[in-house]
Amino acid sequence: MADSVTSDDQKFCFKEVLDAFRLCLSENKEVYMEHYVAGWRGLVKFLNTLGSVFGFISKDAVGKVQILVSLLKGEDGSHYSTIQSMVKYELENQLVDLTKAGAHPTSGCRTLLRLHRALRWLELFLDSLRTCSEDSKTSVLCADAYNKSLSKFHPWVVRKAAGMAFCLLPGRQAFFDVMNVGTTEQVVAMLGEAIPLISEVYQITEDLYAQHNILDIP
Numbered sequence: 001m002a003d004s005v006t007s008d009d010q011k012f013c014f015k016e017v018l019d020a021f022r023l024c025l026s027e028n029k030e031v032y033m034e035h036y037v038a039g040w041r042g043l044v045k046f047l048n049t050l051g052s053v054f055g056f057i058s059k060d061a062v063g064k065v066q067i068l069v070s071l072l073k074g075e076d077g078s079h080y081s082t083i084q085s086m087v088k089y090e091l092e093n094q095l096v097d098l099t100k101a102g103a104h105p106t107s108g109c110r111t112l113l114r115l116h117r118a119l120r121w122l123e124l125f126l127d128s129l130r131t132c133s134e135d136s137k138t139s140v141l142c143a144d145a146y147n148k149s150l151s152k153f154h155p156w157v158v159r160k161a162a163g164m165a166f167c168l169l170p171g172r173q174a175f176f177d178v179m180n181v182g183t184t185e186q187v188v189a190m191l192g193e194a195i196p197l198i199s200e201v202y203q204i205t206e207d208l209y210a211q212h213n214i215l216d217i218p
């Protein structure tokens, strides 16, 4: 794993994100933290190509990825090898603030929940990018996906700032070019591979959090 999640010495390549999410699931459907975090690092790399107006989003995502990487590399790292083991360990050891913000603002469960909610936005956004027409506006697709998912967890000021940033998104073709995959047909095919993987990781995490009643960690 590279030292810095902000390192942008490598060009973004969507295949990296696809590979990370492909490696995320174990045979018995546990979600490997190392690959989950690698998927997010790849996505942040893409976000960083969009310019400083997206800096506040990138900063938040990078901060959360860094928290998870620190836990994974820390002395209790063995408990963080999968999302399932993290939830078990943190709940059994009272390391999560369950009802109100308190002693554990950077617990793995809380931090991952924020990224998990954003993963639903990603799934919806990628699906609309995959199926949209050539002249569709990415700003509208992104806002629609956001309004159907992540926005309900954000206060007005964040929703407003995100909405303004979306207006500055490049067009669909520029998106596809930055993905570094090849022709439009190849991009669409790769999105078709990635979306079910992302969706499965999302659903397994959602079910796990629901089962432990931790979908509302403050």
Ligand SMILES: CCCCCCCC/C=C\CCCCCCCC(=O)N[C@@H](COP(=O)(O)O)[C@H](O)/C=C/CCCCCCCCCCCCC
Binding pocket: 014, 043, 044, 046, 047, 056, 057, 058, 060, 061, 114, 115, 117, 118, 121, 142, 146, 150, 153, 158, 162, 169, 175, 176, 179
């Ligand atoms: C062409 C295909 C590739 C598409 C690649 C998309 C790349 C997206 C990369 C990262 C997505 C950003 C993930 C943001 C995580 C946000 C987590 C969150 O909800 N944080 C809030 C709550 O945290 P706490 O305060 O409770 O700790 C925090 O308040 C948020 C602050 C920043 C604003 C987040 C807005 C998110 C908008 C959705 C992402 C839009 C990215 C557009 C780029 C296409």
